[in-house]
Amino acid sequence: MIDDGVKEHGRDDVVVQDISMHLVEAIEAGERLRAHFGVPPVVTEEGAADAPVAGQ
Amino acid sequence: MAGPRLKPSHMALAVGVGFAALTALSGTAAALLRWDDESEVHRPVFSNIPGPLQVMFYVATFVSFVAVGVLFAQRFRGYERGTPDNRRTTTKNAKRRVADFRAGVYMQTVMRDGAAGLMHSLMYFPFLGLFAVTAVLEIDHSLPERAKFLHGGVYQAFAAFGDLMGVLFLVGIVWAFIRRYVIKVYRVRIKTRPEDAVILGTLFLMGLTGLLAEAARIALDGQPEAERWSFVGYPLSVLFRNSTYRVNDLGALHQGLWVAHIVSFLGFLLILPTTKMRHMFTSPMNMYLRDRERPKGAMKPVPNMTETSLETFGAGVVEDFTWKQLLDTDACTVCGRCTNACPAHATGKSLDPREIVLKVGEVMAATNPGGPVSPVVGTDRDITISSNNVFERITPEEIWACTACRACDEVCPVNIEILDKILDMRRYLTLMESSFPTELSKMFNAMENQENPWALSNQTRAAWAEGLPVDVPIVDGSQPFGHEYLFWVGCAGSFDDRAKKVTIATAKLLQRAGVDFAILGPSERCTGDPARRSGNEYVFQMLAMQNVETLNGMGVTKIITICPHCFNTLENEYPQLDGRYEVVHHSQFLEFLIASNRLLLDEATLEERVVYHDACYLGRHNDVYGAPRNVIGSLKGIQIVEAPRNGTTGMCCGAGGARMWMEETIGKKVNTERSRELIATDAQRVATACPFCYIMIDDGVKGSPPPAPSATS
Numbered sequence: 001m002i003d004d005g006v007k008e009h010g011r012d013d014v015v016v017q018d019i020s021m022h023l024v025e026a027i028e029a030g031e032r033l034r035a036h037f038g039v040p041p042v043v044t045e046e047g048a049a050d051a052p053v054a055g056q
Numbered sequence: 057m058a059g060p061r062l063k064p065s066h067m068a069l070a071v072g073v074g075f076a077a078l079t080a081l082s083g084t085a086a087a088l089l090r091w092d093d094e095s096e097v098h099r100p101v102f103s104n105i106p107g108p109l110q111v112m113f114y115v116a117t118f119v120s121f122v123a124v125g126v127l128f129a130q131r132f133r134g135y136e137r138g139t140p141d142n143r144r145t146t147t148k149n150a151k152r153r154v155a156d157f158r159a160g161v162y163m164q165t166v167m168r169d170g171a172a173g174l175m176h177s178l179m180y181f182p183f184l185g186l187f188a189v190t191a192v193l194e195i196d197h198s199l200p201e202r203a204k205f206l207h208g209g210v211y212q213a214f215a216a217f218g219d220l221m222g223v224l225f226l227v228g229i230v231w232a233f234i235r236r237y238v239i240k241v242y243r244v245r246i247k248t249r250p251e252d253a254v255i256l257g258t259l260f261l262m263g264l265t266g267l268l269a270e271a272a273r274i275a276l277d278g279q280p281e282a283e284r285w286s287f288v289g290y291p292l293s294v295l296f297r298n299s300t301y302r303v304n305d306l307g308a309l310h311q312g313l314w315v316a317h318i319v320s321f322l323g324f325l326l327i328l329p330t331t332k333m334r335h336m337f338t339s340p341m342n343m344y345l346r347d348r349e350r351p352k353g354a355m356k357p358v359p360n361m362t363e364t365s366l367e368t369f370g371a372g373v374v375e376d377f378t379w380k381q382l383l384d385t386d387a388c389t390v391c392g393r394c395t396n397a398c399p400a401h402a403t404g405k406s407l408d409p410r411e412i413v414l415k416v417g418e419v420m421a422a423t424n425p426g427g428p429v430s431p432v433v434g435t436d437r438d439i440t441i442s443s444n445n446v447f448e449r450i451t452p453e454e455i456w457a458c459t460a461c462r463a464c465d466e467v468c469p470v471n472i473e474i475l476d477k478i479l480d481m482r483r484y485l486t487l488m489e490s491s492f493p494t495e496l497s498k499m500f501n502a503m504e505n506q507e508n509p510w511a512l513s514n515q516t517r518a519a520w521a522e523g524l525p526v527d528v529p530i531v532d533g534s535q536p537f538g539h540e541y542l543f544w545v546g547c548a549g550s551f552d553d554r555a556k557k558v559t560i561a562t563a564k565l566l567q568r569a570g571v572d573f574a575i576l577g578p579s580e581r582c583t584g585d586p587a588r589r590s591g592n593e594y595v596f597q598m599l600a601m602q603n604v605e606t607l608n609g610m611g612v613t614k615i616i617t618i619c620p621h622c623f624n625t626l627e628n629e630y631p632q633l634d635g636r637y638e639v640v641h642h643s644q645f646l647e648f649l650i651a652s653n654r655l656l657l658d659e660a661t662l663e664e665r666v667v668y669h670d671a672c673y674l675g676r677h678n679d680v681y682g683a684p685r686n687v688i689g690s691l692k693g694i695q696i697v698e699a700p701r702n703g704t705t706g707m708c709c710g711a712g713g714a715r716m717w718m719e720e721t722i723g724k725k726v727n728t729e730r731s732r733e734l735i736a737t738d739a740q741r742v743a744t745a746c747p748f749c750y751i752m753i754d755d756g757v758k759g760s761p762p763p764a765p766s767a768t769s
Contacts, residue, residue, distance in 0.1 A: 014735055016742040016754040019643055019687050020561035020618070022662065026691050027568070030659030 065132035072125015076118045082198045083114035091200045095207035097282040099215070101197045104276055104310050113318055120325040127329035127429070128337075131386060134424045138379030142349065149348040156471065160343035165469035169393065175235060178228030179259070185221035186266070189214065212285035219270075219288040225263045232256055243392025247410065249434040251331050258323045265317035272296055272310035275303075330430045335389045339470040342387035345380060346471045352462070353677030354628040355479055358593045370483025370591060374420045374444045377477065384472045385417030390433050394464035394474060399708040399730070404723020405457035409464035409474045415449035416477060446481070455481050456493055459726065460589050460713025461672040466704050479589065479713075486591030496590050499717040503595050507581040509717060510551040517545070518577035520556040526567045533579030537610040541566075541573040544626065544639075546619035547582050548747035554754060555747035562618050562642050569654040573616065579606055583625040590714035597633070600625070604635035618642045620673035620746045621712075627678070641674055643684040643745045650690045663693035667739035669730070669753055670706030671746035684745040697737045707733060709752035716748055731756025 017025070086101075087110070093099075102110050145153055159165050163180060167173035192214065196206040206214060233256055236244050271292030274283045279297060284290050296303050303309045327333050350356070359366060371377045394409040395401055401408050417432035422441035441448055455478055464474040485491045502511035521528040531537055543566065549559035566573050581603055584596035607615075615637050617623045627639040640648075649655035666688055674680045681703050689696055701707045710726025720726070731753055734742050742757065744750040 011735065011757055011760050014740060014742060014757050016744065016750065016757050018558040018561065018618070018747070018750050019668075019684050019743050019745050020565055020646065021557055022666070022688060022741065022743055023646065023657070023660065023691070024561040024564055026660035026662040027657065030661060034659055 063132070063136055065129040065136060068132045069125045069129040072121050072123075072128060076121035076125070079117045079121060080114060082194055083110075083117075086197050087111075089200075091198075091204070093196075093201060093204045093207055095204075097211055097280075098204075098207035099193060099196075099211050100273075100277075101193065103273065104307055105314060106311075109311070109315070116318070116322055117325075120322050124325050124329055128334070130424065130426060130429050131329060131334070131421075133426065134374075134420045134429065135379045135382045135386070137375050137420070137425070138377050138382045139375070141378035141380045143345045143347065143380055152348055153344050153346070156346050157340055157344040160340035160470065165343075165471075168467075168469065172235070172241075172391070175228060175231045178224055178231060180228075182221040182225035182228065183259075185217065186225060186263075189218040189221065212282060215283070215286040215289070219267065219286050222263055222267045223288055226260065226267075229256055229260045229263060233260075243396050246395070247390050247392060247433065251327075251434050255327060255331055255333055258320055258327060261320040262317065262324055265313050265320055268292065269310060269313035269317050272303075272306060272313050276306040276310050332388070332390050332433055334386055335470070338383065338387040339389060342380075342383055343471045345383070347380075347473070351628040352465075352679070353624040353673065354632070355588055356476060357632040358483075358597075361594045361597050368484075369487040369593065370485070371477065371480035372445060372447065372484040372488060374416070374423060374446065376484065377416065377480070381416070381473065381477055381480075382420055384474075384477075385413050385420060385432055387470050387472060388413045388417065388432055389470060390414070391469065393467045393469065394472075397463040397467045397705065399459055399461060399463065399710065399726045400457040402707075403726050403729055405453075406451065406722070407454045407457035409478075412450060412454065412477055413472055413474060416446050418449055419444060419446050450481065452485055452491060453722075455485065456718065457722070458482075458713050459672075459708045459710055459715045461708035462676040463672070463705070463708065466676045479591070482589070482591035483593060484591070487593060492590060493718050495718050496592075496714065499586060499590070499714065500592055500595055503582055503584070503587050503599060507599065508547040508551060509582060509586050510547055512551045514581065515578045517550045517580055518575060520545075520550060520559050521563070521575070524560065524563065526564075528563055528567075529574035530577040531574045531579070531610070533576060533606040533610060535610065537574070537612045539572050539574040540614060541571060542607075542612045542615045543573045543575045544615050544617040544619075544622055545575055545580065546617060546622040546747065548751070549618050550580075552747065552751060554751055558618050558747050558750060562616075562646075565646060565649070565655060566616070569649045571649070571654075576606070583622045583630075585621040585625045586714040586717060588625075588629070589712070590717075600630060600633050600635070604630055604633050607635060607637065613637060615639045616642055616645050618747060620671045620678070621748065624673045624677050641678075641680060641683070641745070643674070643687055644680060646687045647683040650687065657690050657692070660691050661693045662691040662741075664740045665695045665697055665738065666741040666743050667697050667699055667734050667737045668702075668743045668745075669699065669709065669734060669749055670702055671744065671749050672706070672708050672712050674745055675706055676704060684743065688743045697739055699733045699737055701733065709746075709749040709756075711748035711752045716752075725756070725759075727752040727756035728759055729756075731760055735760055 163173060163177045166176050193206065196204050235241055236248055236252060236256070267288050270286060270289035274280070274286060274289050275293035275296040277283070279290065279293055283293075295301055296306060296309065328336065358369065368376065374382065388410070390410065392410055398407060398409050414432050418435060419441055421429045421431045423444045439449075458475070458478045460475060460479065462475050465472070468474065498511065499509045502509050506512060507514045518528070518530050521530070529539065531539070543563065545559050548555040550556070581599050583603065584599040587599070588596035615626055617626065617639065620641060623639055623641045626635070626637060630637070646655065650657060668685055668688060670681065674684070685696065688694065699706070707730045708726060709730055710720070734753065735757060742753055744753055
């Protein structure tokens, strides 16, 4: 679909995002909350499992 | 010198003649040897049927079987017009082929639609049961007395089984009548033809006269006690013999019903090859021959466009299709599941996937070598076909309305490859006729000149990475790739402002999880997917070959991508050009990072209702359904809901098959329709896993009317 500009009177009460964007939004909101309460950050762990391969 | 090659049409003829010969042999042996069963309780064969009628039965059956063989052979000659297609059974694929065949004969795929599946099963399984009953009776009839087995308790169980099958068969037929002519289910109604009444009428007559002839025989024999096991025939015999409806000449009644049963059976034999009833054979065969070498998401390979001596590309005439694509048309049961599933059809476009199959079949049938054969289903008399060109019946509008979402292929209970045909016809229109929507010429030019369909400078491909809190390494295509993963961004993620947010979010998550990755920046080009799906194999190959050369030269082995179209092309189509990589979609990779605790979501909470929209090129083309749901479901507090159409039946956003770059002027907009479904779930958030879906659904949701104010507000 070529962009026809029909967006002006939309529903902005429904948020459309990619899964990665939802994830980042939730993570960053959590971090802001933690910072607000002064809790130390969580350390990222290196996983031991092998990376996934398409089709598996 | 090699002798004449045995063709499928020869084999079809041989099967018909073989059945005829068996019938003749069985009849002759029984007539000459007269091996009668002297047991007290047994099934008399041809009792009350005069000798001349018996002879006529065997002669008519012999002739009908030969006719069935000849008529099927004529149809097979139509499939033989097609180009080669390797569907061989190998030790590697034999098990899966048998499983596909079994799914067909066990009605597994038909049963996916509960009511229709049950109805069809009620006709199909009892029909097989009744066929077995007839075959067992004829075998017993032909055996010497010592070897006969159909007597005593065995006969009584046989009789009860036969009656049960007969009743169930009639229930199935009546149900089919009701669905077609009373309920008038949309997909059935729009393709109902007079022959449907003939088919159902013949089957009904065959079942009914079988039970009535049995009842008349029992009445004529004086209702022996042992026949009580015929729990339908026996009570009916009471009606004939003892009730106010009693028949005085039971002998004539029995003969009349027997003749009616035989005539309906012979009629059935003749509608078998000449109507869609042929699907009894062609559908399981078609399922067995499913493509087991090519991934679902890959289009058929085309030789190198700059080197090949081929003079024609794609499919424009019957002979351009493969033999399997032509067999497909005769395997169609005209059920219309594909019609129901098609997003273009649902939004008022001229495309109906079933019509594509039927129209190719029509042209094939009308131009069959040795004279026309009946079309797949009856057509209007006004329609004439003068050549083997399928565009006599199919319009370019139909072909270009397709979103290549694969919903039709996925839902087809007999594995007809509809999308392949549409894409082959697009190849023909684009490469041979230069006939395509004008908007596409801009896209083709952009892909040729700027190496992306957005027509933006490829040098700005990595502009999204500027200003990020952490640097994203960019590796030049001429350098060895020294990172574990290549993050293949794709054109949407590089150039579209909204899709760039997906790219940035994914990069942040990869960095957060400590993944060693880099991007190619200006060395990345469009994978060529939109060009290939709009028939321009030339542009596809130009871009794909350069990409493969770059990736192979750099030594890239592992690729992460946010775009299901890139994912599909890199994973399933680049091997056709010697590009073999381990490709994962970002949903799969994020799922892995979360599961392996590399991406911690301990503090991530989203207390909202979320609906996930399935991307066609992730789901139906690559069977990835769980990963995106698992990723979004990892967030605390989240409530996931499903749209009515989800998973394998998910509705397309409308952007696939290069529709992203075409105007949508007919009917309703696909993305708006899909967005309405998603909004109707009352979800506060919609999650996508494809940049194109993101753009389309975001537009669709924003373009939808705002909720009506509540009475209290």
